[in-house]
Amino acid sequence: MSQRSGFATRVGVILATAGSAVGLGNVWRFPYVAGQNGGAAFIIIYIGCLLVLGIPGMLSEFIIGRRGQSNAARAYHNFSGSRLWRMVGHLGILTSTIILGFYAVVAGWCLQYLFASTVGTLNGDAQYVANYFSTFASNPWKPCFWGVAFILMTHFVIVRGVQKGIERASKILMPLLFILLVVIIIAACSLPGAWQGVTFLIKPNFSQLDHHVMLDALGQAFFSLSLGTACLCTYASYFSRETHLPRAAAQIAFIDLGIAILSGLMIFPAVFAVGVEPSQGPSLIFVTLPNVFQQAFTAMPLLGRVIAILFYALLVFAALTSTISMHEIGTAFFTEELHLPRKRSAWILTTVCSVLAVLCSLSVGAVEGISVLGQSLLDFCDNLTAKFMLPLGGLLTSIFIGWFANQRDVRDELTNHGTVAQRLFPIYQLTVRFIVPVLILLVFLHQFELL
Numbered sequence: 001m002s003q004r005s006g007f008a009t010r011v012g013v014i015l016a017t018a019g020s021a022v023g024l025g026n027v028w029r030f031p032y033v034a035g036q037n038g039g040a041a042f043i044i045i046y047i048g049c050l051l052v053l054g055i056p057g058m059l060s061e062f063i064i065g066r067r068g069q070s071n072a073a074r075a076y077h078n079f080s081g082s083r084l085w086r087m088v089g090h091l092g093i094l095t096s097t098i099i100l101g102f103y104a105v106v107a108g109w110c111l112q113y114l115f116a117s118t119v120g121t122l123n124g125d126a127q128y129v130a131n132y133f134s135t136f137a138s139n140p141w142k143p144c145f146w147g148v149a150f151i152l153m154t155h156f157v158i159v160r161g162v163q164k165g166i167e168r169a170s171k172i173l174m175p176l177l178f179i180l181l182v183v184i185i186i187a188a189c190s191l192p193g194a195w196q197g198v199t200f201l202i203k204p205n206f207s208q209l210d211h212h213v214m215l216d217a218l219g220q221a222f223f224s225l226s227l228g229t230a231c232l233c234t235y236a237s238y239f240s241r242e243t244h245l246p247r248a249a250a251q252i253a254f255i256d257l258g259i260a261i262l263s264g265l266m267i268f269p270a271v272f273a274v275g276v277e278p279s280q281g282p283s284l285i286f287v288t289l290p291n292v293f294q295q296a297f298t299a300m301p302l303l304g305r306v307i308a309i310l311f312y313a314l315l316v317f318a319a320l321t322s323t324i325s326m327h328e329i330g331t332a333f334f335t336e337e338l339h340l341p342r343k344r345s346a347w348i349l350t351t352v353c354s355v356l357a358v359l360c361s362l363s364v365g366a367v368e369g370i371s372v373l374g375q376s377l378l379d380f381c382d383n384l385t386a387k388f389m390l391p392l393g394g395l396l397t398s399i400f401i402g403w404f405a406n407q408r409d410v411r412d413e414l415t416n417h418g419t420v421a422q423r424l425f426p427i428y429q430l431t432v433r434f435i436v437p438v439l440i441l442l443v444f445l446h447q448f449e450l451l
Contacts, residue, residue, distance in 0.1 A: 103322065
């Protein structure tokens with residue numbers, strides 16, 4: 001096999017991999033879950049979950065990917081020498097492909113709202129904004145167009161390769177994401193009554209802590225870092241042998257946490273300034289916030305419009321950093337396993353995901369009958385991956401690294417052959433063998449509401 005390209009710089013490693021973790025969930029799920037579950041108290045628990053689940057889980061995929069120096073399926077096979085464990089890589093590739101298909105639909109909604117905010121058609125009272133979303137989502141062609149457009153945007157980055165595509169895009173998108181966050185935070189926090197929103201997010205309320213909060217924090221730590229998708233494994237195959245894996249994992253977790261907290265500081269001051277009850281999920285982004293921006297900046301409508309444009313641009317950037325990583329997983333697989341040119345491999349995945357995106361988009365309301373087990377295809381794909389495929393992939397990875405992989409090889413990768421972080425290996429080994437599998441099982445059971 002020809003020499004594989006890799007990330008050219010340490011900054012590229014961190015920004016690209018952090019970009020794979022930072023996504024729409026940081027903006028619309030973390031702030032709400034934190035605010036409703038004790039604010040800063042939840043964040044403290046969440047940081048603990050990152051330390052005992054998120055970072056060890058990330059390191060496990062890093063070790064497999066860098067050791068294998070190939071796509072996820074072959075990386076597991078190279079490390080284990082077994083076709084059985086190769087199936088874990090296949091599971092991750094399938095999972096990321098399904099996620100890209102339905103994730104592009106929601107990302108396409110962000111593109112539509114960015115366009116509507118720019119041309120000024122997203123103005124009106126609360127009922128108009130609510131109707132705007134339902135009318136748009138049930139349109140037979142507009143959401144499909146934007147969803148496929150988003151996949152094509154992702155495709156444009158992927159076909160340019162690891163350094164000229166993924167790394168270069170990450171060096172642009174991640175700083176822009178941070179700048180937009182800071183600008184919107186400053187504007188939101190300048191509103192009368194905004195401090196109530198800040199307090200909602202950061203004031204510790206330990207009276208709300210119970211086992212449900214703990215499980216929510218575990219789930220957030222697991223899903224936010226893209227564990228179980230084979231993304232981290234694939235990106236790690238592009239790491240240099242000198243990359244300090246524990247340090248990289250800690251930096252990526254810190255960036256992911258920071259973006260999530262900043263997102264809360266962006267959203268809740270504006271929400272509380274106009275006295276709107278904060279909501280969760282798509283309704284927060286596509287129904288509540290457009291109305292909030294209009295009300296909050298009534299005296300300065302032009303500024304309100306600019307903030308809306310910046311906000312949806314931010315969402316597009318956040319989604320794009322995630323879709324790039326998900327696309328690369330399948331592209332690397334087709335390129336190396338089918339011995340195809342990178343461009344052709346990328347087109348295969350783009351086509352498959354575009355078809356899935358169109359079907360998921362139509363299932364939301366435009367066409368009846370596109371459903372599975374009584375759910376729209378979009379909801380079914382979301383539940384299938386979140387409740388089953390992702391936890392299963394993460395669990396099998398931790399079991400493999402902890403119990404079946406050659407521990408000398410694991411130690412060599414974690415410590416760069418004994419040159420860094422040697423004292424961390426016994427702690428990591430204990431955690432990945434006994435703690436991580438149990439925690440992922442708890443996440444799995446919580447997803448099915450069994451805990």
